[in-house]
Amino acid sequence: MSSVTPVPADAVPADPTPSGGTSTRTSPRRDAGAVVRAYVALTKPRIIELLLVTTVPAMLLAARGIPSPWLVLNTLIGGTMAAGSANALNCVVDADIDAVMKRTSARPLARHAVPTRNALVFGVVLGILSFGWLYATTNLLAAAMAVGAILFYVLVYTMLLKRRTSQNIVWGGAAGCMPVVIGWSAVTGDVGWQALVMFGVIFFWTPPHFWALAMKFRDDYAKAGVPMLPVVATAAHVAKQIVVYSWVMVVWTALLIPATGWVYTAFALLAGGWFLVFAHRLYGSVRRDEPANPMKLFHMSNTYLTAVFVALAVDSALSLPVTGWPF
Template structure:
């Protein structure tokens, strides 16, 4: 049943379409990457423009995702009240909103930063909407491994906005998020695997069971920690980052090991929540470290 937008939908409902809670961590990696690239404070006008443009781009991807997944969202308890699945906001209006955000984001990032920044942001959007949501999510358990690359673009966007190019360290930031994503998302998938199974989404714990999932989580946690320490060897970061990366990485490995030893919901929830803190602390440490090294 479709609900008339003029009667019920508000700006808060349109804001919900952009998935602000999900975007917050993506935007944080974008902005901290700007500080890393600038080795201190970037231009404040540029910082604000990238923050707004980055939010609009990531928000647009959330809008398109909700449009495409509105059928299965309605059947899952976690997503059943989303504006598109509930019918509060119609498909056409959501699509127009998403396209408006996409165009405005591209124009703002190009004007305030450079074309590379705008293209990288658009690439992240297309990877999430086309590669992950449309092509992989409902067809293979590899969906989050390959499609998760969408979440790796924000630090590239932040870096390119300051420097106009991408160096090896920027790609390390990409790689850290790439290997971190399965740890983070599969912990969530363990928590709601029955819902995924009910709607036919082939997440790893649904297809191959919980035991293989926790093994994969542990392997990706190891790879994440190893990759996160590489920039220290190349002297892109120093002692502050090295200590934080080693400490937070050890906690990530411990959480993964605890989940491997005993697969239960509280442990999965704990790892899921900590994984977000881990990534935030890692990027914050890199930003602070590079500022002090300059």
């Protein structure tokens, strides 16, 4: 996550006083670059990058060809604003948690780099802009689903589930699955079964990905009072759940094979096997009470999701004709 350190106030020349002495004042000026970085950090750019990686392949598959580059660009812009809105509002609600946890203590609101009211307005405005942009450049369905994803992430996951249940990330993670559905609907104006399969791939990927991170930062979540599964369950139980979800995810990716070609099929199966090796290794280490490094699975999970969806994009580009270009 990005970190922003407020720039100290600059000292200004001392003013003469009637007594002939001097008084020292400080200016509230802040470096404009630091302010911009703080607002960018509110949107959690690294998370957005991963979401956008899944959007473009969904659009390629939906188009049954290479869609208009303008449509792709406009969808990515609207999707970026929607994800940024959700993440900024998440930072507002979770400011108290972020300040307690070492992993998130550098976030802007935890460091008081951005006023809470400003962050709230920023997040709401981004959400409104995302709806307007997608409605004007794609269609109403894509725009409505973007707003729905924002509301679900903030109201259901952040405010309702996160602090109340160990299954928070399982159901709350559904918001992170929406970019593929939004991308599909931006092209077709509806939601096909292929979009639902892609949704499921990310849905089942999210628990192994996030629980691996939560295993590493278990003490952080416990200190903040967030009942992530690694906080309330044994490491062996968490690792077993990671294996179960990993198997379901890999099997689920195969459901997309009838709509794709050999490139996607090969990468989905090979990458899936690779993921399962990491998941089973983590489970084996925990069961044998050996030192385990869940962050290996966490980092690998990012690579896995990127590889599968990039393969889907390449497969679609190689297999399908160029259509919908405005030139």
